[in-house]
Amino acid sequence: xxxxxxxxxxxxxxDDTGIEIRHTxxxxxxxxxxxxxxxxxxxxxxxxxEGTDNFPVSNGKLxxxxxxxxxxxxxxxxxxxxxxxxxxxxxxxSFEPISWDEALDTIAAxxxxxxxxxxxxxxxxxxxxxxxxxxxxxxxxxFGTRNYISESSTCHQAEVMSYNTVFGTQMMCxxxxxxxxxxxGSNSLVNFYAMGQGMMRLHESGGTLISIDPRNTQxxxxxxxxxxxxxxxxxxxxxxxxxxxxIHLGLHDQAFIDRYVHGFEQYRDYVEQFTxxxxxxxxxxxxxxILRAAELLAKDPTGVAIPSNSLTHRVNGLNTHRSVLSxxxxxxxxxxxxxxxxxxxxxxxxxxxxxxxxxxxINSVRPAxxxxxxxxxxxxxxxxxxxxxxxxxxxxxxxxxxxxxxHTLACFGVNNRMYPESKRFLKAMExxxxxxxxxxxxxxxxxxADIVLPACTSYERGEVKCYANRFVNFTRPxxxxxxxxxxxxxxxxxxxxxxxxxxxxxxAGYDACIRYIFEPSGIQDWEALKDAPLPMAAPNAKDYVPxxxxxxxxxxxxxxxxxxxxxxxxxxxxxxxxxVYIPEINPPEYPFTLITGSRLPNxxxxxxxxxxxxxxxRPDASVDLCAADAEKLDVKTGDDxxxxxxxxAITAKANVTELAAPGELLMFHGYREANVNDLIxxxxxxxxxxxxxxxxxxxxxxxxKKEDVS
Amino acid sequence: MRxxxxxxxxxxxxxxxxxxxxxxxxxxxxxFGDHPLxxxxxxEHGRGSEAKMSYMSFACMHCEDSPCIRACPVxxxxxxxxxxxxxxxxxxxxxxxxxxxxxPFSAPAFDHNGKMHKCxxxxxxxxxxxxPACVKVCPMNALTxxxxxxxxxxxxxxxxxxxxxxxxxxRGKQ
Numbered sequence: 001x002x003x004x005x006x007x008x009x010x011x012x013x014x015d016d017t018g019i020e021i022r023h024t025x026x027x028x029x030x031x032x033x034x035x036x037x038x039x040x041x042x043x044x045x046x047x048x049x050e051g052t053d054n055f056p057v058s059n060g061k062l063x064x065x066x067x068x069x070x071x072x073x074x075x076x077x078x079x080x081x082x083x084x085x086x087x088x089x090x091x092x093x094s095f096e097p098i099s100w101d102e103a104l105d106t107i108a109a110x111x112x113x114x115x116x117x118x119x120x121x122x123x124x125x126x127x128x129x130x131x132x133x134x135x136x137x138x139x140x141x142x143f144g145t146r147n148y149i150s151e152s153s154t155c156h157q158a159e160v161m162s163y164n165t166v167f168g169t170q171m172m173c174x175x176x177x178x179x180x181x182x183x184x185g186s187n188s189l190v191n192f193y194a195m196g197q198g199m200m201r202l203h204e205s206g207g208t209l210i211s212i213d214p215r216n217t218q219x220x221x222x223x224x225x226x227x228x229x230x231x232x233x234x235x236x237x238x239x240x241x242x243x244x245x246x247i248h249l250g251l252h253d254q255a256f257i258d259r260y261v262h263g264f265e266q267y268r269d270y271v272e273q274f275t276x277x278x279x280x281x282x283x284x285x286x287x288x289x290i291l292r293a294a295e296l297l298a299k300d301p302t303g304v305a306i307p308s309n310s311l312t313h314r315v316n317g318l319n320t321h322r323s324v325l326s327x328x329x330x331x332x333x334x335x336x337x338x339x340x341x342x343x344x345x346x347x348x349x350x351x352x353x354x355x356x357x358x359x360x361x362i363n364s365v366r367p368a369x370x371x372x373x374x375x376x377x378x379x380x381x382x383x384x385x386x387x388x389x390x391x392x393x394x395x396x397x398x399x400x401x402x403x404x405x406x407h408t409l410a411c412f413g414v415n416n417r418m419y420p421e422s423k424r425f426l427k428a429m430e431x432x433x434x435x436x437x438x439x440x441x442x443x444x445x446x447x448x449a450d451i452v453l454p455a456c457t458s459y460e461r462g463e464v465k466c467y468a469n470r471f472v473n474f475t476r477p478x479x480x481x482x483x484x485x486x487x488x489x490x491x492x493x494x495x496x497x498x499x500x501x502x503x504x505x506x507x508a509g510y511d512a513c514i515r516y517i518f519e520p521s522g523i524q525d526w527e528a529l530k531d532a533p534l535p536m537a538a539p540n541a542k543d544y545v546p547x548x549x550x551x552x553x554x555x556x557x558x559x560x561x562x563x564x565x566x567x568x569x570x571x572x573x574x575x576x577x578x579x580v581y582i583p584e585i586n587p588p589e590y591p592f593t594l595i596t597g598s599r600l601p602n603x604x605x606x607x608x609x610x611x612x613x614x615x616x617x618r619p620d621a622s623v624d625l626c627a628a629d630a631e632k633l634d635v636k637t638g639d640d641x642x643x644x645x646x647x648x649a650i651t652a653k654a655n656v657t658e659l660a661a662p663g664e665l666l667m668f669h670g671y672r673e674a675n676v677n678d679l680i681x682x683x684x685x686x687x688x689x690x691x692x693x694x695x696x697x698x699x700x701x702x703x704x705k706k707e708d709v710s
Numbered sequence: 711m712r713x714x715x716x717x718x719x720x721x722x723x724x725x726x727x728x729x730x731x732x733x734x735x736x737x738x739x740x741x742f743g744d745h746p747l748x749x750x751x752x753x754e755h756g757r758g759s760e761a762k763m764s765y766m767s768f769a770c771m772h773c774e775d776s777p778c779i780r781a782c783p784v785x786x787x788x789x790x791x792x793x794x795x796x797x798x799x800x801x802x803x804x805x806x807x808x809x810x811x812x813x814p815f816s817a818p819a820f821d822h823n824g825k826m827h828k829c830x831x832x833x834x835x836x837x838x839x840x841x842p843a844c845v846k847v848c849p850m851n852a853l854t855x856x857x858x859x860x861x862x863x864x865x866x867x868x869x870x871x872x873x874x875x876x877x878x879x880x881r882g883k884q
Contacts, residue, residue, distance in 0.1 A: 001799055007834060007838075010832065010834030010835055010838070012834060012835065012838050012840075048734055049734060050843070050846050050847065051847065061849045062727060062731070062847050063725065063849050064725050064726045064727040066727075067727050067731045067734060068734075070734055071734075189723045189850065190725060196723075196850065197849070197850065197851075204720075216761060218723040221765075222720070222723070222765070602726055612740050612741035613733045613738075616729075616733075616740040617726040617729065617730075617750070628757065657752075658756070658757060658758065658761035658763075659763075
């Protein structure tokens, strides 16, 4: 090989190779890290990605998913042009290409017809991407309905509700200053590496880490000084036993409680029943370990318990999450240097260190006198706390037209396999008068829509994002959008224009809206920000001053609430103001407990299942089970195994590993060939939040017979 | 200058980011039957509460005495003078697998055309002042590129640290 050939093969940038590095960002997992990305571009094509050095939070690194970005971008099943359905739903053969003009005009006409009849008969639905959410919600409001629903109906919003119930605001804790940390139900090494690095630093510098998790993860194996493995769904009892022990030893902060905490007496009386012996019987965790964890946490004045939102994915989910937050309240570990601090979400769930006009952008055009939002009558606590519909009731409302009919659906990035009984979502789509789907890839939802629109990825668009409560980034497209794809926000703004909704700001496009939303940031020169090689500090970003929150606690009682007044309003609906533990017993015919959705390094929902690099790390849709259970079922790794519930049955590959505890089965979601969410009852929901029981589902398992394998 | 790619097993979580970054760098297409140049694995020992997992990532070890270089009948494999990495040009590869059989780690892999490919330490990137793709991406900083001198220093410090920790334990017992 010549020197130039070697340099080309090594993809080295330079005039001789024609390879140029352009700065962009990863939006595959969103909005957690959203790492800065250097795209190596040659002849308008991306030939390699790597992390941008000195980028806030990610600092030159990428995770397994982000490293797969190039194959994600060039996935074979990208939607290439707008399409119109001309045949039966569910088949690619039923679609023919149309122009953008025809597609957008068809959508506008169908929506305007619905608007004339009843604006609340339309629902604006979004799936996993979060970057355009304020724009879609504003479009819904302009249209005349509050029926905007996001995928946060199954992810994230329940933990926000938990923080709101206890603290009146969302809180966050990074393990930077704490010397004792409980990682509760989380494996941040895999799912959020910036936090994982923090956990690793804590471990390497001699701090104490306690892992509480049914799954024997990397965090438990590599970092934990103490590992507690409760049976799935018993975390609430475990937390209460720890609280009882802390109170018995007098390690709680009575002065803090007297001044700032509401309902301590009721809480103290309630947790008294969780004796170590009884809690060992409930959780399967040795009593001595529970007491030791409580003492390690309580005796280190910097100690914090960090609960994962996985705790909310069960029928008693909100209370489980609240149980962990309650520990922090009685220890007074709130609003101090190493403790929980209030989160200020500047834009699209990321913090820039200043209050933007995002809420105003969304709510200044919010219509009055709407019908109740989807799910709001069924989930009153959600209705009080969340400014959007609870999507877990959407299928019912389309099926039954109660409390009123839904006829028209806008879908952005929607994946029916995020919904329990996923097939019913597609069935419900058949009942609609009109639906469209904007997406990067051909999903099943696209195949059931009337019009399909091609959206582009983060590498093909300009996008704003905040980092580390200080920095703002505005990317330029690293390459032109592939095929005829457009950015989601361009589609939303264009729909606003074609429907003549009279929203001058939205019609002016993404950049104009960003200038409006970010006006308080103090940023003047937006083109300079786009040209900057790294995110820039917002001039008006300010560090949070610890102690501010405690001066004015935004709960109904004005105190941190162990006894929730927000929940007490709904005592007649069976909601309990205390974070009660409710045991669940598996029926004998469903002896296993299925835990779904725990992060794999190489997957995020379904979006990387069709990416060969990521998929090669774990090719099969597989069920993790321990060796003892594998022997009982007579299966080995690679054998087919059938999982069943009263709702449905699926066949997947067995993967024998001690990651799974005896009696528990672990399976990732989103696989087309084995969709674990088909097994979950659409009505097995947390009555507080409406969240499905992804992390605690009674289930049967058996070795597959020949006829089970299709 | 000679270089070493080191894996700190106390940090590796077997997430596979290095495996994918390597595939991106080297245009490996597993869907067509290419074998990856780097692998990550979880090894498990014991059961239940006794279970111990080891997480690791590995590729060509770039041995001092590289048997693959001598095994190749058509001279595809050689040592890069500038970096010390064992590199290759598979234009003449006849797919005989001699290199793979000679390698104690079975590091040489084969693409879907049957031609050998392996980790070359991203020697062109390293010579250009960049990190190997696997080291660059590693989110846990488990993979590190050292010069030989840096590596010896790092090893000495590691040994000193473990001796010092052992001494603390002994003193504590007394």
